[in-house]
Amino acid sequence: MKTRMNGSGVLAAATVVTGLIAGVYYAFACSVMLGLGASGDRTFIEAMQNINKKIENPVFFLTFFGALVLPAWALRTFRRDRELRLWIAAGLALYTVGLLTTMAVNIPLNNQLAAAGTAAAIKDPAAVRAHFEDTWNMWNVARALLSTGAAACLARALLMAGRRGRDAAQPAQAPVVPQTWSAV
Template identity: 35%
Template sequence: MELSIDLLLWSAAIGCGLIAGIYFAFSTFIMAALGRIDEGGGIAAMNSINATILGSLFMTLFFGTTLASVALVILGLAAWGQPGSTVMLAGGLIHVIGMFASTLVFNVPLNKELTRAGEGAADVWARYLKKWTFWNHVRTVASTVACAGFIAALLARPPVF
């Protein structure tokens, strides 16, 4: 069982790290680059990115890491008081709430609004860039902190072998 928990922690840490890197790229230069082009081109590019990502391996990473995080929340509660359980629980909650829930509540509705707006909606594009990027910053930080929490949990746990 301990080996399974360690493997789950490693998987979640790596998944969170990969997700944080993708979000970091969007937060630090992709959205700024899209904001520099005309709104029609920016909207078309972002809509293309959003449509492409839904059929990509990113979705497996997105949902798989979220499921691992939920499992680690449960395991953190079940192992309460044992080394690493607090950061295991915290990492899982931070990822599920800060990354997954904020995506569903903020980023996805903004993406849908952008799709409906189509090209030529300068006011929608300006608002989208500001709000979507803010919530992407939240997702970046949450994924990074969750990754660190899972690594801390691994370091706190007694060696399996």
């Protein structure tokens, strides 16, 4: 049996995975990095190196790239609704900028941190951390805001699609004609 996901289903999935990615960045911004920030240099470096290795897993990659692919797919399913497409496109654009930020800033910083070697063997862990921490945190907040904006745009589009689907399912009603009463 062949099943196909309808446009609203694709849009709902896009909204969920984009929200999940925004949540990852948010969690790092308001808890993970604050907790690690209170740690010593070697602990900070070792923890970030471990996080950067472990985050590369199939579940994360499905959401990370799903938040790019699913909105693009949703755009194709709503070809005739310009307003809805604009909200989806805005969400996709915001997420794409966040993705590019990740690829241009956060991933290279992660790679530099990995290349520094094991935390215990780094000669000047304070310098390694100083090169990484503030820049990584600033751009993480930027991608958290971008992804949250993307999720909000997709949620708006999903609400619109739901209303339009519900409205389309309503039977047409005869127009209400006001009656005038006159005294006989």
